[in-house]
């Protein structure tokens with residue numbers, strides 16, 4: 269079997285196992301995680317033989333490659349084992365858990381998010397073991413089991429794993445997780461390596477009001493649900509003001525040369541062109557999300573029956589907090605715009621962690637590795653992740669968290685969480701190459 273076939277068959281093997289996570293442990297089919305662990309043991313025998321394995325929480329895995337001669341801080345690579353469900357299976361052109369290869373792609377739930385990260389990390393470490401690599405630092409591989417669900421910290425695999433490392437007194441030199449990839453350049457343009465240096469903090473806020481309830485034949489001037497509806501409208505009418513964080517400024521400046529006009533000139537000097545940037549952001553969801561804490565009203569609830577006045581009404585919002593805001597400051601902001609006595613509470617609260625530094629020894633090593641693997645002309649752009657990853661829970665044990673996988677993103681990717689998620693197989697070697705090169709460069713340092 270050549271290496272491309274090997275990488276493909278490993279990804280196929282793990283995609284075929286439906287490790288769907290759920291908020292409540294009782295609803296999770298744990299036998300699928302057992303199957304995955306069994307498969308991993310068969311696919312990567314040296315890792316299971318030479319590394320120690322700690323099972324954490326319900327099904328998280330932490331592999332530890334202990335150096336015989338440790339001289340520097342450990343490096344950790346992570347990914348999550350779980351996937352989101354494939355609810356509308358009939359919409360898929362290939363079965364979501366079939367692992368079929370067609371048109372040069374491997375189709376299935378998790379192919380992109382993020383089993384191809386897990387397999388690349390396992391393949392890289394297995395190959396280094398085969399090659400007799402003897403690092404002067406420890407290497408960890410960490411695979412959470414419930415990244416995709418918003419569960420409480422006492423159940424979250426990544427929270428428990430980071431706490432375990434902290435307990436052991438371990439501090440990491442750096443870690444890598446899902447997030448940024450290397451985007452293939454358009455004709456004549458260099459590739460773009462996006463390195464996630466921070467992420468917005470995922471929060472849930474509830475807007476609510478209680479009332480007396482009663483018979484719907486005597487509503488008076490309205491209901492608490494109507495009041496909550498006005499609160500939702502107020503939220504959409506009063507978004508938090510835009511501002512430019514240092515990370516987003518660095519990101520815009522780095523990607524500017526690859527953009528088309530007018531963004532090219534505007535992003536190149538975002539401060540000078542602030543008013544133009546603000547206008548652009550009004551029609552660009554990504555730019556909009558980079559510039560402020562966002563509110564998305566996603567669920568609403570009133571009475572359970574049409575002829576009963578609601579005694580409680582509420583709307584739930586997904587709130588993504590940008591560095592510089594906090595749960596408290598966002599709560600105060602929302603309270604200041606609430607009409608009609610509607611109250612605000614955070615039902616899932618988390619402050620954003622500060623952004624990593626786009627300089628220093630480790631970032632330099634990362635940049636050097638990227639240029640070696642993807643070409644000298646590769647543009648490296650620090651990035652703010654809009655979605656959340658497990659890596660944010662490692663802030664206590666690591667100062668250099670890189671949300672970067674080394675995968676090469678082409679226009680044939682089928683995106684995460686969508687129908688027909690897929691991954692081209694001809695580029696599966698690149699993340700393996702990246703991980704091995706990075707580890708060898710760190711060893712040589």
Ligand SMILES: [Zn+2]
Pocket residue numbers: 348381382415446
């Ligand atoms: Zn993911």
